[in-house]
Amino acid sequence: MPLNSVVARVTDRIRERSASGRSRYLQLVDQMAARDRGSDRLGCANVAHAFAALPASDKFKVVAERVPNLAIVNAYNDMLSAHAPYARYPDVIKDEAQRNGAMAQVAGGVPAMCDGVTQGTPAMDLSLFSRDVIAMATAVSLSHDVFDGALMLGICDKIVPGLLIGALHFGHLPTVFVPGGPMPSGLSNSEKAKVRELAAQGKVGRAELLEAEEKAYHSPGTCTFYGTANSNQMLMEAMGLHVPGAAFINPGNELRAELTREAVRTLLGNVKARRFTPIGRQVDERCIVNAMAALLATGGSTNHLIHWVAVARSAGITIDWDDFAELSSVVPLLARVYPNGQADVNQFQAAGGPGFVIRELLDAGLMHEDVLTVREGGLREYTRLPTFEGGLHWTPIGASKDSGVVRPASEPFSRTGGLKLLTGNLGRSVIKVSAVPDDRHVIEAPARIFDTQEALQRAFQAGELEEACRTNGANGLVCVVRWQGPQANGMPELHKLTPSLSVLQGKGYRVALVTDGRMSGASGKVPAAIHVSPEAAAGGPLALLQDGDVVRLDAVEGRLQALVPHDQWIRREPARMPAAQRESDGMGLGRELFAAFRRNAAEAEEGAVTWQ
Structure with a gap:
């Protein structure tokens, strides 16, 4: 072919x-x-150090027999x-x-x-x-x-x-x-996810959750x-x-x-x-x-x-x-x-x-x-x-042994791949659409802004997110978590958000996540525009977003847009990373040692590399 x-x-x-x-x-x-081989090229003292711990016969093989x-x-x-x-x-x-x-x-x-x-x-x-x-x-x-x-x-x-x-x-x-x-294989991943969602709703306790996790990772x-x-x-x-x-x-x-x-x-x-x-x-x-x-x-x-x-x-x-x-x-x-x-x-x-x-x-x-x-x-x-x-x-290999798991290119699960690039006035980001239901590929809803994933979780536990979804009616809610990029705090994965947002989606609400952080390989059924670049800490447009702004995440057309009049958008002053967060992030558990990494990190689309 x-x-x-x-x-x-x-x-x-x-x-x-x-x-x-x-x-x-x-x-x-x-x-x-x-160049010549190492043991031929290096000085005698160098070679002696390199192979000092080897038995004499092995030294002879690597040096003399080459x-x-x-x-x-x-x-x-x-x-x-x-x-x-x-x-x-x-x-x-x-x-x-x-x-x-x-x-x-x-x-x-x-x-x-x-x-x-x-x-x-x-x-x-x-x-x-x-x-x-x-x-x-x-x-x-x-x-x-x-x-x-x-x-x-x-x-x-x-x-x-x-x-x-x-x-x-x-x-x-x-x-x-x-x-x-x-x-x-242990406890299935789908069963594990169900228990996590029940735990997020307070319907099962720590003992039941730990039992499920230990059966999955065993x-x-x-x-x-x-x-x-x-x-x-x-x-x-x-x-x-x-x-x-x-x-x-x-x-x-x-x-x-x-x-x-x-x-x-x-x-x-x-x-x-x-x-x-x-x-x-x-x-x-x-x-x-x-x-x-x-x-x-x-x-x-x-x-x-x-x-x-x-x-x-x-x-x-x-x-x-x-x-x-x-x-x-x-x-x-x-x-x-x-x-x-x-x-x-x-x-x-x-x-x-x-x-x-x-x-x-x-x-x-x-x-x-x-x-x-x-x-x-x-x-x-x-x-x-x-x-x-x-x-x-x-x-x-032969033919697929289970067409529900792998299929030939002539009969795929989807004619296109599982990832989509999103662009717009909120920057460039990606979404993993392969696990997202087709009717959730486009979400247009008011935004609720969070500075940390913990703040979002607290809002969920307090019922604030569900109340916002009810208030917004059919539109639902776009949760925005910013200050999560490489320069802000090292771009952690935000897995802990998945159960909470999955619960809301499971109740029929239209929800989405937008973040300059990562969701990684566990990105699931909730639409999530991730790796937003430039990140907020580098002056990216997520820093311009305000509570109540309508955000459109469109994985069909490949758009991520704040539906704010352009003349208003360009006049906005970017928010600053909260001082308390800026001071606490990077402190404790060895994070101080990585300050230079945060200062030098490139954007996500540039690989977040720290050496160039």
């Missing part, structure tokens, strides 16, 4: 826009790749259920490397915070910036510069983007990402809803950075262990072979477009409209939300996974998973097939399912 004309046009536009930056980046990649030396960058901790299995991975990787005539060293560890633990707390103000900390920690880990390739061990929200950004700043190294897989592995963590894994498959089909195999079984060993063999095949492909050359504009298409086709996390902008920048490539929007006009929605449906990621995997989606997109001309991957066979290898029966094998 020829490449779709829109996909081709967007790719060409990105290539032209990025020409100078990409050229400079590749020159540096080639310059670094052309065997490949692989870096392991590990995001292990046992606070994250998804990352707990990584405690054992370095030993497995080292063993497999030695079996294949190579060495491996843990180059470093990177921090990994659990957004599920910090959700709704002040610590969430560190969440987005932790991505850049992880990128920096990856760079520090690899800066010892004695490695021939790298294995990245990470799964969750900011961790994979951070590892990828860090790896691309060492773009001369072949690199393979090593996932760990999702936990087995064992090692990634959470089973299709949030940022699992969207990460889908995108790694689409970019060819995993061993094919490795994303959603549960932890602890024989296939999972063999896929980890195969990651080592795959990396060594790249290091040793003539097809040597450093990650900096592999991640080009076609690879980035493939990731964007996979995100849209699966209704993935809105966080990636920030993260993948930053990832692309790290490879000398410039993308923006217009690129996502144009691709969304032709990339169909092929998957229904919670919160974009009722299935969890285990059901998604059983129905066909990433391999099914990638095959359908390739066959429809909606992904680039002529891309480099960590495997010699290219992206088509990622359309097969791994099995382990006396050895590791891959078999064709």
